Amino acid sequence: MSVIEIKNLSFAYHKHNVLEEINLKVQERDFLAIIGPNGGGKSTLLKLILGIETIQKGEIETFGEKPTKNLSKIGYVPQDTNINTDFPIKVIEVVMMGHIGTKQPLFGYAKEEIMCARGALAQVGMEEFAQKKIGELSGGQRQRVMIARALCAHPKILVLDEPTSNIDVDGQQQIYELLKLLNKSITIIVVSHAISMVLGFASKIVHINKKMTSHKFNNKKEEPSEHFCEVEFFNTLKEAT
Amino acid sequence: MIEALSYEFIQNALIAGVLVSIASGIIGSLIVVNRMVFLAGGIAHTAYGGIGLAVFFGFPIFLGASIFSVISALIISFITFNHRNRMDTFIGLMWAVGMALGVVLIDLTPGYNIDLMSYLFGSILAVSHNDLYYMGGLLFVIIFIMTFWYRDILAVSYDSQYASLRGINVKFFYTLILVLSALTVVVAIKVVGLILVIALLTIPVYIAEKLSNTLSIMMILSGFFSSIFTLFGLYISYTYNIASGAAIILISALSLFLFLIINKLRLL
Numbered sequence: 001m002s003v004i005e006i007k008n009l010s011f012a013y014h015k016h017n018v019l020e021e022i023n024l025k026v027q028e029r030d031f032l033a034i035i036g037p038n039g040g041g042k043s044t045l046l047k048l049i050l051g052i053e054t055i056q057k058g059e060i061e062t063f064g065e066k067p068t069k070n071l072s073k074i075g076y077v078p079q080d081t082n083i084n085t086d087f088p089i090k091v092i093e094v095v096m097m098g099h100i101g102t103k104q105p106l107f108g109y110a111k112e113e114i115m116c117a118r119g120a121l122a123q124v125g126m127e128e129f130a131q132k133k134i135g136e137l138s139g140g141q142r143q144r145v146m147i148a149r150a151l152c153a154h155p156k157i158l159v160l161d162e163p164t165s166n167i168d169v170d171g172q173q174q175i176y177e178l179l180k181l182l183n184k185s186i187t188i189i190v191v192s193h194a195i196s197m198v199l200g201f202a203s204k205i206v207h208i209n210k211k212m213t214s215h216k217f218n219n220k221k222e223e224p225s226e227h228f229c230e231v232e233f234f235n236t237l238k239e240a241t
Numbered sequence: 242m243i244e245a246l247s248y249e250f251i252q253n254a255l256i257a258g259v260l261v262s263i264a265s266g267i268i269g270s271l272i273v274v275n276r277m278v279f280l281a282g283g284i285a286h287t288a289y290g291g292i293g294l295a296v297f298f299g300f301p302i303f304l305g306a307s308i309f310s311v312i313s314a315l316i317i318s319f320i321t322f323n324h325r326n327r328m329d330t331f332i333g334l335m336w337a338v339g340m341a342l343g344v345v346l347i348d349l350t351p352g353y354n355i356d357l358m359s360y361l362f363g364s365i366l367a368v369s370h371n372d373l374y375y376m377g378g379l380l381f382v383i384i385f386i387m388t389f390w391y392r393d394i395l396a397v398s399y400d401s402q403y404a405s406l407r408g409i410n411v412k413f414f415y416t417l418i419l420v421l422s423a424l425t426v427v428v429a430i431k432v433v434g435l436i437l438v439i440a441l442l443t444i445p446v447y448i449a450e451k452l453s454n455t456l457s458i459m460m461i462l463s464g465f466f467s468s469i470f471t472l473f474g475l476y477i478s479y480t481y482n483i484a485s486g487a488a489i490i491l492i493s494a495l496s497l498f499l500f501l502i503i504n505k506l507r508l509l
């Protein structure tokens with residue numbers, strides 16, 4: 001079944017078209033990568049799916065309903081901007097922000113929330129960092145925490161906006177390995193510039209530059225360590241078309 | 242010094258110093274983590290227009306300054322959400338116009354020769370009982386709001402975009418922080434004056450930030466440091482007969498300097 005369905009979507013900022021006639025179906029447990037140039041509309045598409053921007057023309061349905069109805073089913077991991085690293089906040093507090101609880105206690109945090117946050121941290125392999133100040137972590141570690149925050153709400157879809165733009169190559173590999181693991185139960189949508197990385201993990205790639213071009217990517221590499229960079233990617237795409 | 246404690250104006254000064262220190266510790270923490278220091282400076286100077294207005298029309302100074310600074314906080318909030326790229330220009334404008342308005346109104350007030358200096362550099366030794374009630378009331382409101390909405394305020398301060406995705410009303414809480422800052426700035430003007438308000442809202446907070454790993458601890462530590470600096474500054478001011486506001490700020494700055502040196506040495 002498709003968890004996200006986008007039909008004839010167009011969007012403009014101040015009469016300046018950003019997206020034109022986007023049609024896209026995301027199936028359950030897809031690993032969708034969205035690539036394309038800066039300013040090509042990738043982030044805008046994410047914002048529309050997340051209900052941050054209002055739809056102007058066309059339709060988006062998540063789980064067969066309007067995006068705003070199912071926000072809690074979509075976990076969001078923003079771009080790592082390295083801002084606010086001085087902020088006095090513990091890792092576990094950041095993760096608990098993702099929790100959508102029915103009831104919040106007057107003071108502090110409910111046991112259930114703490115358990116949930118610990119579970120999410122364990123999922124991303126960051127449990128031992130729970131009491132650390134967020135600024136003491138490396139970029140890759142912080143990004144894992146942001147993923148844990150999104151997982152805290154038990155989402156069906158995980159949306160990531162350039163999760164590895166400020167992370168070294170090893171860190172990037174680890175993040176994508178983690179996403180692959182999570183993909184066993186969750187649909188993943190990732191906006192990325194790391195094309196060679198995306199290629200090793202995504203099951204479907206779309207290129208967005210106002211208009212969308214879809215690339216089904218079935219020929220996954222067997223060996224993730226085998227050399228595969230943008231050049232091979234380009235060649236593969238050329239063969240496919 | 243001991244016999245000085247029997248004077249009522251000294252007692253009032255000490256109580257006011259602690260009340261304002263705790264309030265500015267909490268609010269200063271929010272101002273610093275939200276990167277609003279320049280905004281708070283703008284509010285402080287705009288408040289002078291309110292002081293002028295209060296003097297001219299003859300209503301309580303705290304009331305005039307509070308209303309004026311809250312309105313300026315609301316304007317700043319509006320600008321933040323609608324004209325973010327022109328924010329520094331607008332705040333600079335309000336900063337200057339508020340001051341000018343205050344000066345003109347006080348000049349125009351017949352037969353009233355107000356001491357401008359006492360607002361620029363504080364007049365903690367002239368705190369009245371009513372002032373204390375006002376300060377205490379404000380502190381109570383701040384603590385109440387912080388305990389009640391701590392998590393929302395934390396979420397908005399740390400990552401406002403994510404907070405809004407979680408259904409938290411970011412505009413409301415951002416405006417709330419600005420309004421509380423405005424009210425705190427007004428009472429802090431009494432203690433250290435509007436020129437030095439920014440130092441009171443940032444120096445103890447900066448030290449506390451380095452020592453805390455949660456926002457709540459940062460607030461508590463800021464209030465504590467601020468109280469110590471204020472009381473010690475008052476002591477210096479009384480003993481050597483120098484202006485209290487300036488003494489408090491210099492003690493704070495000196496402590497910050499020592500703190501930074503110790504911190505550096507510890508890292509070596």
